[in-house]
């Protein structure tokens with residue numbers, strides 16, 4: 250676990266047109282280890298408008314050549330990137346734990362999600378990109394094909410520093426777009442490692458460009474830039490709605506993956522041990538910092554006390570610490586601002602007279618004080634209208650809401666502005682299928698927690714969580730391609746659709 254800090258704290262530039270360059274303004278910002286804030290992982294280009302302009306210009310120049318590269322050739326690059334990710338999985342996972350804090354087993358999972366996406370997308374390089382559709386006229390051939398959008402901007406969060414960039418970059422690149430990638434300012438180093446891998450895998454210069462820095466200083470410029478035809482964004486509702494407003498004004502495509510207020514429903518016939526295992530993993534995995542994290546537990550009254558007691562007993566045993574330590578169950582949260590925000594929700598919950606069962610404080614004992622640690626927190630006696638039951642906390646806090654029966658539980662689960670991931674535990678098949686019908690979310694789980702999506706299925710949410718797009722699966726191509734509809738008339742005469750249609 251010894252880390253040569255001095256060796257790591259080098260200065261990193263932006264990737265523009267195949268070269269690594271400092272920001273034009275010459276400024277940098279630091280990435281630090283959330284488990285030990287004194288550990289600086291590196292200094293990174295603090296980009297602004299002119300850097301974004303350089304990156305977009307490089308992408309515009311490179312895109313047509315990349316789009317002309319046959320798709321199986323583009324897929325080869327993605328396949329090679331997947332192999333490099335696989336070879337470097339352990340190093341990348343350790344780096345991710347140091348930069349972002351999640352425990353090492355989860356960091357390995359995050360890198361694996363990138364590897365899975367590479368393999369899946371590489372396979373798509375030889376799949377159909379459209380269909381032949383019958384014409385109503387003779388001697389006329391009609392078909393559709395997916396074509397690249399052009400240059401797209403991908404803005405990614407810090408909580409899945411490898412997986413989410415791979416969800417966006419890999420389908421965007423496979424489809425023949427050039428990309429300007431703006432990773433979260435908390436996790437630039439993992440993003441740089443991914444850009445290096447894609448470059449090493451054979452991506453031509455300028456096809457992928459990376460600019461590091463802050464949202465307001467360079468992310469916003471990317472969204473505004475006229476040559477960027479589409480933005481794919483994962484992050485907060487607040488920023489997502491601003492981006493959508495800008496894209497609306499500029500007539501750009503935008504796909505949003507925003508927050509969640511995900512719930513597990515525990516019905517009276519649920520396997521309680523299984524439900525407690527699921528709640529623990531869903532709520533406290535990644536220290537609750539997933540869009541899909543379980544932040545509400547809606548529990549039917551007959552099992553409320555038994556479930557809550559078991560849950561609290563398990564939560565009290567969770568060990569906080571550095572994610573590189575194999576003894577650690579829950580790592581730090583990303584930064585001091587988030588730490589304060591998470592704690593402010595404890596105060597809000599208490600003011601709303603929710604009952605704090607465990608946790609509820611910033612952990613400062615011993616070395617924990619050197620990082621951003623929050624004690625895993627459970628609130629009981631929570632009512633659906635309380636802010637702690639409605640607003641995304643994005644930390645290790647979960648609230649328990651009682652429900653009289655399954656109907657009420659589903660109503661409560663559906664009763665937020667978000668619609669990412671909902672789950673229900675039951676042993677009754679009919680109850681499970683009725684829940685599948687009635688839970689209002691992009692992702693529904695039965696007898697599994699709200700986290701754990703696999704890359705070959707669509708990922709995304711309804712209501713405030715998104716704007717109708719889905720990442721991953723084949724739906725990823727809806728984000729990153731345009732449809733072209735082609736009519737070829739080889740009759741040698743004017744044939745008018747709807748008018749000259751032959752009867753037989």
Ligand code: UN1
Pocket residue numbers: 362408409538539540541542699700701702703
């Ligand atoms: C996110 O929370 O931002 O389903 C992504 C999951 C992960 C992806 C989560 N595979 O929890």
